[in-house]
Amino acid sequence: MSVKVTIDGITIEVEPGTSILNAARQIGGDIVPPAMCYYSKLKDSGGKCRTCLVKVSKGSEKDPRPMPKLVASCRTTVMDGMEVQNITSPEVVEARKGIVEMLLLNHPLDCPICDQAGECHLQDLAFEHGAVKTRYEFDRRTFEKIDIGDKIQLHMTRCILCYRCVFVADQITDHRIHGILNRGDHSEISTYIQHAVDNDFSGNVIDVCPVGALTDKTFRFKNRVWFTKPVEAHRDCDHPKCNGKVTLWYKGEEVLRVTARKDQYGEVEDFICNTCRFDKKNTSDWVIEGPRQVSHKSVISANHYDFIPLPVIKTDPYLIEANKEQFERDTRL
């Protein structure tokens, strides 16, 4: 039993109970709404950043009324016959532009010195959906940097309050000691009275953080991500919950950092333990599998040679010709 949903005119059949966002991800391409707070591997995440708002122009086959407001696609389940508009609705595009502006209001825009630059979701989001200039003319809120544990630094000024790290601590680690303090735009992620976060899986908060609020202290200011080369590797990790499958980020011969493997939506495939992440930084610790494929749209692949196979076209002579030109252009050094 599957349900039919149409997103921007593309129909797909999905399992009942799938969210609109996941249905869109199954279709793929430009119609996938951006998500800053939703994380498919974390239960109950999503619904907070509002960047994935979409318009439901037809509720379902049974009840074809449109939904009165834009809905968060990550937390709205599809109904049979639902019709969703994402990039085809000017209303959604406008609302999303507003959300991006709001998210950037109190964000410091210190990308030049931020370790997350290059793999920052907010950067990508602002590039794709935001305005060139902000209309905000006031001082941004700032916080002191704090070290939560000896390996992780929290720079709250950059935080967009996606709550992902809170969900990680709740669901992946044994014990959560950080959370949200205060209210409104003064709310902050913190451990109460600077208590240190200390457990085997705490490093994963770095991977799930969409911005540079939580950074790896063993990697801070070592290099820009786009100068490093991602390589897939694994090791025989003895932690029961960690399978040791990671991405090593090389600069020359040196492993600068270790992260979990992230998919095209920036979500990790498997969470890794702190030993793998912070303590194993020699090539000899790892079994190298090969280069990690990074989307050619990402700045990380900017200096890497990356071959994208062209679609095979056999019938249309015009397209075959165009394809050849494209092939030459893409493979020219």
Add this chain to the structure above:
Amino acid sequence: MARKLLLEHINVPGINTFDVYRSKGGYAAVEKALKTMSPDDVVEEVKKSGLRGRGGAGFPTGMKWSFLAKPEGVARYLVCNADESEPGTFKDRYLMTYIPHLLIEGMIAASFALGAKISYIYVRGEMMPQIRILEKAIAEAKNAGFLGKNILGTGYDLELYVQPGGGAYICGEETALLESLEGKRGNPRIKPPFPAIAGLYGCPTVVNNVESIAAVVPIINEGGDEYAKVGIGRSTGTKLISAGGNVKKPGVYEIDLGLPVEEFLYSDEYCGGIANGKRLKAVVAGGSSVPILPANLFLKTIKNEPRLMSYESLSDGGFVSGTMMGSGGFIAFDEDQCIVRNTWNFSRFYHHESCGQCSPCREGTGWMEKVLHRLEHGHGKMSDMDLLVDVSKKIEGNTICPLGDAAAWPVASAIRHFRDEFEWHVSHGAEAVTRNFGLAHYADPLPQPETVA
């Protein structure tokens, strides 16, 4: 003088005690409901009465009750929302302070109708005296056998608890209230699921305002049809209005819905007119989150009909020229009040009370507050008004809970109706800090559209 349904015995000395309340016919509704009616009958009576939620949204209470899921073996809860924090509204506090047994009686009857064995009254943390009053009233009712096991020998058990909140505006939003009641951070939940399906501790829950629950008492006593005769159209019954601002006699008034606003504002029975012989400039009709209206549009609708105190009439004209009933926090502004300052004040409140969960409200409320602060203190720009309207549009409807809308509406409406004053604050920046814009044309009769033959 219209008949009072809720505040009939409010002036009886000692009405806050069980004995006096009982001698005035109190707890008759509980007796009638538990002994002679089935739970469905009670729901049916409330449906017939057409009672609409008194907390602000005006959703029919009977309908809300009938949506409650009733799976076997799962507890159901009734939660009374006494986290009254809307600026300008103080009717629930009044009710709980002076006639607490009315609320207790309503809670028992409503819990019986919904089949709840445990019910909560969630009171805002600042209202400590009211919490003590309610606890005392509950103890008295329990002594008299109206609460606890086997109430009045009917076999119905009910425990009623008072839970103080932490004093956050956001905890008046029903799902945030439930989170807070569960002992978590008061962040609104993402709906669906609605509380009627999965509310408190994941069980079906109904959350009602204090006044809605109190109104169940006269509905049961007199019957839903009788109750529906009071009022006008779909706005049935009576409503408590907390009149404040520059009126001669501020206070809580019980009115029949459908009373002309002019009568409410100027008759001696109610507000008694504007204090100190001033003239009316603007009115916020239902608590700080509803759109503000200038005097001329408030007294008469855009069709030049007199406006009435009812859900429909107040919202006549939509957001262009109407407002909302809201929670009944009636604030009148006289000619000396500065609308820019007031809007800034409201905006400051919403900035302070935003929970910070979803981005448009968290960031947008602070932005609006800062821009309005600048305008009020004479450093504004002409482009600020358009900016504010645009920001309010970006917030409205894009948030998890209605706080975003509540923050956006007063700003958007103030600029819509009082743009002259905002512009004057920019063009006469230095003067704006020392004196007010005054009444201007805001009380002038509405221009009549020319009839084209």
